[in-house]
Amino acid sequence: MPSAVLLTLLAWALFLALCAGGLWWLYRRPPQVTLHRSVAPAGRSGQTLPLEVRAEISARWPTRVILLDPVPRGLISSHALQLGGLLYGESCHTLTADLSLMRRGIYNWDTATLRWADPLGLFWHSAQLTVPLQVAVYPESHGLFLPELLRPLLSEGQWARDHGLSDPLSLRGVRPYVLGDPLRQIHWPLSARALSLPTGAAVPVVREPEKMASSSVTLYLDTSGTEVYLESAVRLVASLAAQAWADGLAVALATSAGTSTPLGRGPQARRALLTALAGLTPDYSPPALRPPRTGTNLLVVTQQAPPALVRQTLEARVTASRAALIALPEGFYLEPGERPRKQWIGVPDTVRALEQQAGVLAERGVLAFVLRGNQSVLRLHR
Template sequence: MKIRGWAILILALILAGTLFRVQWLVGLGIATGGVLGIAHLWRVRVLQNIVYRRSLIYTRGFPGETLPLRLSIENQKRLPVTWLRIRDSWPLNLAPEERDSLAPSHVPGRGYLTNIYHLWGYRRVVRDFRLRLGGRGVYSLGPVTLESGDPFGLGECHEEIEMPATVTVFPQLVPRSHLELFSEDPYGERGTRKRLFEDPNLTIGVRPYTPEDTFRQIHWPATARTGQLQTRVYQPISAQVMMLCVNVATSEHPWLGTLPEVLEHLIRVAASFCYYGIEDGYAVGLAVNGGLTSADQLMQIQPGRTMDHLAILLQALAGVTPLITHPFERFLVHTASHVAMGATLVILTAVINPSLIEAITLIKRYRHHLVLVALSEAPPPSLAGVKTIHYPLSSEVKGKKE
């Protein structure tokens, strides 16, 4: 019954008791009004100064690992809370080891991390969980719903808090032995790993011209100033640079849908190349023609070789979606034109078609370090000057059985 209905009932009891001189009716009306007033004021104040906190020491990890989670709820007022139910929207791939902690939800792939508390004034309760990480992805936590009511059970109140937070589950790595990398030259580089190249995009000075210099190296403004031919001096860079270009298409016709198993296989192999490349001392960059969980824009990460950079690469791969932002052939040619000279270009794809072969042939005219990693079931064609690794999904399944 609404407040107006209760008010009419209470007034009727008091008037009836007064007119007919029935004292217990008057007392009943006053007592009922007092109880309803207390219940209303209790519901108005019960959720005030309630502080809910999540404490995640680590916010990223690999599938199968566990992360510690601490939940704390504090009542920062004198008024006690007879009961408090907290429902935290939670992804199923971050479920606590105690499966009963997650209640069903109407949102696919999510549940409610539900806890019920009884809090006296100025009291705090802490609960610890272990989260077991499932499939790769970037998962959002929240929102949080607080529910409570008056001690008489006459009504309830609730409040929703956003409390945004994210947890990243990195892609599962493929064992190095399963990738069948080249033993002497794993990522397609030739000669010594300490050789230096020059980046034509980074000029650091000039020097006098020598017969070995090419026409493009001549610095014409400096030549005009000095009256003698001057040559550009470029920034030297290490040959240990690898740019990984990933095609998220899983079939010839992406508009017909995505094959989830093939996409996950593709992401696992990409993450493995990033991990083992940095482990071997390479500066690794990443370019993917697929959208991210939080954006649908083109993703390109410049090469780096630190462990922090590796975390950035793995986090980016964790959030890759099947949404194709650019056709891979044009995307590949555009990316290759912006990669430093001397770097290795690793092309990772599950779809081999004539357009891709044509794009690789075009890139091969001005790049000497190309590796094609084909995840298609059929072996890729042999291309002159291009090293090829064939690693279909069936190879991974076989490796797991062994």
């Protein structure tokens, strides 16, 4: 009798083992899954983009399926991108969410995870699905008006005389004062000489500067600084570029890491520049500022203002219409709306040397701005 019971148990064990082996064999291969993500390829930091994930699943047998599609770190989905259930045959599933872009960067969203099992859930398998997608998160920009002295100017003949911007460095002549003329344009030596004439024969005279047509902006970003500096510098460069485009100017970007973008004002040039800014990381290569396009306005952003970069900026001034060197010694500045904060340390020796040389540099056509951590970026407007 015991032998019969034992044989029965062995038979059942063998039967169950065969069933389990059959289940494992039938479900060793994954169901066919096609995954599609629909989202804008780029957006600004802090922006929210609509996201749609569509999964087409084909299962030959009743199958338990779990599909996980986690977003890259630095992006946040409004809810988990996950679906699952007991599926059979062909089915289509759609998930929608809001994708929040938290940090600047280039994010490669390449994989998703598929888990599947038999209907009893005895044997679970896992596989990675390759679904390449790249999302560029552009840096934030803030309100900023290009200072008049930072506007690029390039002479273009008679048209510029009539329609261009006033260039305070180029004197076209003088004329009698007219009510409403800015007092800063009065030519005091000539006015004093005229006032010495008999009463009634003298009126003040004002300078009449040349009119110059706008050209382009070349932005050079020194990436050899701290991570805090790079984030602030990237936002400053993005803001300068945005304002230059708003003024109808063509913009190009170059960095000490070797990145460069084509000069332009159209959508393609804008995407190239913002994508380059999105992917920047600290790089401590020596500065390599190449001579910019003739007539462009050169803006150099740096943290330490190394002597080599100052020298290269002076050399670039030969072809640039104007040049400005903006140093951020603490690595950050007060953006519009931020409250002042105390600074407990002094500027580096290289930045102190830049401040001491500011007058000499200005005479050679290079404006030097030192923007401390407790100073507003609007200080550049002056």
